[in-house]
Amino acid sequence: MSYEEILDSVIFKINDYQLTVYNLLAAIAVLVITRLALFIVRLALRRAARKADPHDTRHHSIYLLIKYFGWTLAIVLAINALGVSVSILLASSAALFVGLGFGLQTTFMDLISGIIILVENNIKINDVVEVDGLVAQVREIGLRTSKVETRDDITMIIPNRMFIDNKIINWSHSKRDTRFQIDLGVSYNSDPEKVREVLLACACDHTDILTKKGRMPFVRFTDYADSSINFSLFFFSKNAFRIEQTKSELRFEIFKNLKEAGIVIPFPQQDVYIKSMPEAKK
Incomplete structure (x- = not known):
């Protein structure tokens, strides 16, 4: 049996449709070539991204778009290679697709949203x-x-x-350095300059807080409250995801250093002045 005869051998036949060895190998070849091409594209995009900016993940979005488009095209070509007309298949399944469209509206919304996310980045x-x-x-x-x-x-x-x-x-859209703040109030007997000094010292000593030019911590005197004078400590950090842990550690240090400096963190209180007392009944 010659090579051509092997390729033309019929694997199975249904009415007017027959699947040959050539059709099957062609469909498999399309899928294998697509997978290999996508692998090469992924490696190329990764190398390009490493040279340009290691933190830039746009190459991943580009790869996903190419991947989805590539596999869609590959499946269509593979179906054609099997000897099945895609246009006839779509026409005969039009009613089915309409029913699926109504039943899978939410899924289609998710798919379109995914494409928008990947394109807009x-x-x-x-x-x-x-x-x-x-x-x-x-x-x-x-x-x-x-x-x-x-x-x-x-x-x-x-x-x-x-x-x-x-x-x-x-939190990471524009810059990796994100600003955060911690609010606190201290007693009216406290020296505001001393409070600022303690807060800045605590912030500058923390490893997750930036102290470079343009990103230095700073303190604002925010309000004269009923029971306290209020301050806000502002600082920048790259650790936006775990910032609550950073804030917790910072609060521990602030409480400790304020106590050592003799600065009191008050609790809400009210003073009641009595002008006169009713006379006691005899």
Whole structure:
């Protein structure tokens, strides 16, 4: 049996359709070549990203778009290689697709939202985002869903439409250095300059707080309250995802150093002045 005869051998036949060895090998070849091409594209994008900016994750979004488009095209070509007309298949399944469209509206919304996220690139891998009061770090962006990790190290799978329909705070969108603040009040007997000195010393000694030019911690005298004079300590940090732990450690140090400096953190209190007392009945 010749090589051509082997390729033309019929594996199975249904009515007018027949599947030959050549058709099967052609379909497999299309899928294998697509996988190999996507692997090469991924390596090329990774190398380009490392040279340009290691923190830039746009290459991942570009790869996902190429990947989804590539596999869609590969599946269409593979079906054609098997001898099945895609146009006839789509025409005969039009009614089915209409029914699926109504039943899978939410899924299609997620798919479109995923494409929008990848194209606009407003949310990237490792970004710290806040969704409905939940702060999490983006670990993976898919076409329909995305994986995020909360501060409790819990992985959540979120539909992509939540990133489009809801108001999102992206703590990492513009810069990696994010500003935070800690508010506190001290007694009216305290020296404001001494308070500022203690707060700045605590902030500058913490390893997660930036002290470079333009990112130095600073203190504001914010208010004369009923029982205290209020201050706000502002500082910059790259550790936006774990900032609550940084704030906790900073509060411990502030409390300790204020106590050592003789500065009192008051509790709410009221003074009652009695002008006269009723006479006691005899």
